[in-house]
Amino acid sequence: MILKCIIVLCIKTYYYKLKINVMKKTTLLIFLFIAGLLSAQTTSIPDPNFEQALINLGLDSGTVDGTVPTANINNLTSLNVSDMGISNLTGIGDFVALTNLDCSLNSLSTLNLSANTAIEILNLSENDLNTLDLSANTAITDLDLSDNNFSTLNLSANTAITTLNAEENNINTLDLSTNTAIEFLNLSDNELSTLDLSANTAIKALDLSYNDFSTLNLSTNTAIEELSIHNNLLSALNLSTNTAIIGLSLSENSLTSLDLSANTAIIDLNVNNNQLTSLNISGNTALTTLLAEENLLTSLDLSTNTAITDLYVNNNQLTALDLSTNTAITTLNAQQNQLTSLNISGNSVLTDLSVYDNQLTTLDLSTNTAIINLSVYENQLTALNLSANTAITTLNVDDNQLTSLDLSTNTAITELKVTHNLLTSLNISGNTTLTTLNLHHNQLTTLDLSTNTAITDLDVSTNQLTALDLSTNTAITSLSADKNLLTSLNISGNTVLTELNLEDNQFSTLDLSTNTAIEYLHLSENQLTALDLSTNTAIINLSVYENQLTALNLSANTALKSLDVNSNQLTTLDLSTNTAITDLDVSTNQLTTLDLSTNTAITDLDVSTNQLTALNLSANTAITDLDVSTNQLTTLDLSTNTAITDLYVNNNQLDALDLSNNTAIEYLYLSDNQLDAFDLSANTALIELYINDNELTTLDLRNGANQSLTAMDATNNPDLTCIFVDSKTYADTNFTNVDATANFMETDQECSLNYTQIPDANFEQALINLGHDSGPIDGKVYTADINVLTSLDVSNTSISDLTGIEDFVALTSLNCSNNSLTTLDLNTNTVLTSLTANDNQLTTLDIKKW
The missing domain is CATH 3.80.10.10 (Ribonuclease Inhibitor)
Known part of the structure; x- marks a missing residue:
């Protein structure tokens, strides 16, 4: 029995141990399974740029696949994904531990941060957001929403905010009554006109610039x-x-x-x-x-x-300025006032002084030895002592009355401007640090630059220089020596020149063979008979007008964009390689032909005053300004040139011109041609029209925009009887530059009704009184209203001229007695049977066709 009990006990014990082991193993397996599930959980990241940013930060691995392990992100406290081209931040909700988030410089238009309740610092600047719910983000202390599209913001739940930046939005209303902790507030560049800040007593820094406030309570x-x-x-x-x-x-x-x-x-x-x-x-x-x-x-x-x-x-109206106690001033800007004097003797630490555009006649700078930058231009100074101002590096004394200037002690100067003065000489031999020298509009006859080897920008225009030695000035990139008396100039050593202006001198030749860097070349108003530009392939802008050039080879100058060769003696000009040209002036030459088929970039074209009989502009569709005046053109096709706004075709031999496609034209000059019927009804942009001195018979101006036509001249068109307009009333008042024979009409039917001229005002008034003219007196009457009349009585009406009676062809009875007539021609009134003309002053009476 005892043995049996022992055996049973042992079996039970074994059974329970086995059961416990099985349960432990099962529990372990369940735990491992759950842990595996957890470790395998992912967060969806649909925006590839967002995921790439996470990969770059080591929060995701491998290639972009639309997911990231949640375990890699859910404990992250700080995230910066700025400037990554992100438009969708889906997935941010699993970054639950974030306290600092920077998504600036992206393309976000929507954003859900409801799960990110720990955020304290949030930067969403420079996105496309116009709405944002931050009601769950009550921990935020620093918020940057600048440069978005918000018109309003609801921040009522964000009571912890201490810094708010919402500049550069469209905010027109904002309630900050609950945000009493704000210390730094930037709402600049919005549309605010009112703002209640009475509850925001902690504010230390406030920026409300660029808004619409007219009042503000602080x-x-x-x-x-x-x-x-x-x-x-x-x-x-x-x-x-x-x-x-x-x-x-x-x-x-x-x-x-x-x-x-x-x-x-x-x-x-x-x-x-x-x-x-x-x-x-x-x-x-x-x-x-x-x-x-x-x-x-x-x-x-x-x-x-x-x-x-x-x-x-x-820029005030100060006439005086006392700075005697302001000895700490280092920078003084008092330009554009009305100062006649200025005492700065006590301001010895001045480094920057600008008092230009005043009325100063003298200026004592003897104690201002610290001055570095001095600008005193546009005053009335006749002298200026700078001997004590040895620190000056920038000096501008333009537009004064200086006859001399001693710069011998000012060896630190790098930029010197002395334009529009009365200098006859200037010694700058000691100013070897000069890089910019501007002396235009003086009376210099000579200038020694031999020691000024650092100069890069030199302007000596409008002086009286007959020679200029630049052999040591090899650093010059920009040279202006126009309006002098130069006959020659050696610039062979100035190989870095990019800008050269020698206009209005006396050059007959000029060697530019070594100046291959030149981009801007101005040689107008000289005496050049030839010009070799074969090595100057960098030229962009070339001006050689008013010379004596008979030929010009530009085949190597393919960079040319602007070319002005007007007023020379050119008979031909090949521009086939100059396809970059946008501005072309070849006026006042002797050209008989001009091929512009390759010059499709031209926008401004002037070929006036040549001998052209034809001009093909079909390829030049970019032209906006066109002048072909004073040539010998008999036809001109502008059907493809729809961009033209300014058109000058005067002084040619055109008898027709179709402008129906050129609806952008604003200024139109057509005078001195042979145009007859002309239609401008499609040209709705017209502002000025000059079509005088042609052979017009009709002119159609019914473009629906006559009130925009501020100037119109159609005089000297003797056969022009019909001018069609939008409104006869408006035209009668505003379009006065027309011949007396021209009549304003609104319909084609009216034009079929010819007019008879009635120059005598009393004669016309008599016709008005008789109901044969509608008035007021305008020197004419509808022929159709009179040529059927059989009887006319204009007696006792003070008529001295019965011109117009010739169109009363149906008259059988005429009474013109008791007037002031001296002559009477009734040759066309062939059916007249009764004439009463007594009590006049007749000396001649022509009725020979009766």
């Missing part, structure tokens, strides 16, 4: 240190409670006054471009930078502002 925002409201519509602003302001920008508004007496902490102040007539900054002693440009200031007291280093008061 009375509760006493913590503001940086305030920018420039480019708005403010005419007034109360800042009396904003005593913490350090930086203030109010430029580009309409402020007429500004009280800054409470804002004593201001360091930087910008009130440019307002309408201020005065500015009291006596209490703003901490000011270091003041910008008050383009206002209406007539005076400015800076006596207490001793900390100022940068002062900009240009």
Whole structure:
């Protein structure tokens, strides 16, 4: 029995152990299975650019397949996928641990962040978003939504925000009443006209520039240190409670006054471009930078502002400026005022001084030894002593009355401008660092540049130079020596020249064979009889008008875009290789033919005053401005030139011209041709029309836009009787440059009704009184209204001229007695049987055909 019990116990024990082992193994397998499932879970990433960004960050492996292991992302706290071309951020919901997300510079138009509740820093700038739900993202403290398409934002749930940037959107309304923690707020470049910030008392930096504010209440925002409201519509602003302001920008508004007496902490102040007539900054002693440009200031007291280093008061009406206490100034811009004098003897640390466009006659700079940049042009200076200003590198004294200028101590100068003065000589031998030298419009007869080897830009135009030695100036890239007396110039050593202007000199020849870099070449108004440009293949712009050229080979100059050879003696010109030309002027030459079939890029073409009898422009469809005046053209086909806006065809021999395809024409000159019937009804863009001195019989102006036609001349067309217009009433008032024989009409039927001229106003008034003319007096009557009359009585009406009676061909009875007639011709009135003409002053009476 005992043995049996022992055996049973052992069997039970074994059974339970076996059962437990099986259960453990099963549990382990289940655990391993679940773990496998978890480890195999993926997140869908449909945007390949988003997935590629994750691959680049090591969060996904292999090629783009539309998924990423969830385990790789769900514990991530920071993600930057900016500037990756992402348009779909689907999958971001599984990044549940994110606290910092940067998706800027992408193409997102929608975004769901409802699952990303841990986000604290969110950058969505420069996308295409116009709506966004952030109600679940209550942890956000820093939010950047700049440069999107939002018109409004709902941030009522985001009470933790301290920094909000929503600049460059289309926001026109915004409620920030719950966002009381905001310290930094940027809403610039939107469409806001109102904004309630009364609850946002923590704001330290506020930018509302480029909006539509005309008023703004900041009375509760006493913590503001940086305030920018420039480019708005403010005419007034109360800042009396904003005593913490350090930086203030109010430029580009309409402020007429500004009280800054409470804002004593201001360091930087910008009130440019307002309408201020005065500015009291006596209490703003901490000011270091003041910008008050383009206002209406007539005076400015800076006596207490001793900390100022940068002062900009240009474009005002200042007649005086006292800077005696402002010894810290380093930059002074006071140009474009009405200053007649300026004392800056105490401003010894000045480095930048600009006082151009004033009325200064003298300027003492003897103590201003630190000046580096000096601009005093457009004043009335007759002398300027710069001997103490040895630090100057940039000097502009243009448009004064200087007869001499000593620069011997100013050896640091790199840029010198002394144009429009009265200099007869200038010694710059010691100024070896010069790179830019501009001396145009003086009276220089000689100029020594032998030591100035660093010069790259040289302008000596409009002087009296007869010679110019540039042999040592091999660095010059731009040279202007036009309007001098030069007969020759050796520039063989100036091989880096790209711009050369020698217009209006006395050159008969010029060697440019070594100047292969030239792109802009201007040699007009010289005496050149030949010009070799075979090596100058880089030329883009060539002007050689008013020379004596009889031929010009441009076959090598394939880069040419602009060519002006007007007023030469050219009989032929081959432009077949110059396919890049857009602007071409070959006027006033002796051309009889011109082939432009390869020059399809031309937009501006002037071939006037030549001897052309034909011109094929079918390939030149880009032309907008065309002048073919004063040639011998008998026909001209412009059917393909539909871009033309300005057309000059005057002084030719055209008897017809079809402009029905040229609907863009605005300015049309057709005078002095042989045109007869002419139709402009399709030319709806017409602004000016000159069609005088032709052989017109009809002119159709019914384009539906006659009120846009501001100038019209159709005079000297003796056979022109019918001018069709949109409105006869409008034409009678506005189109006065027509012959007396011309009549304005609205319908073709009216044109079939010819007119009879009645030059005597009393005769016409008599016809009006008799109901044979509708009036008012205009010197004519419808022939159809009179040529059927059989009886006419115009006695006692003070008529002195019965011209027009010849068209009364049906008259059998005429009474013209008691008038002032001296002659009477009734030759055409062949059916007349009764004539009463007593009590006149007749000396001749012609009735011989009776």
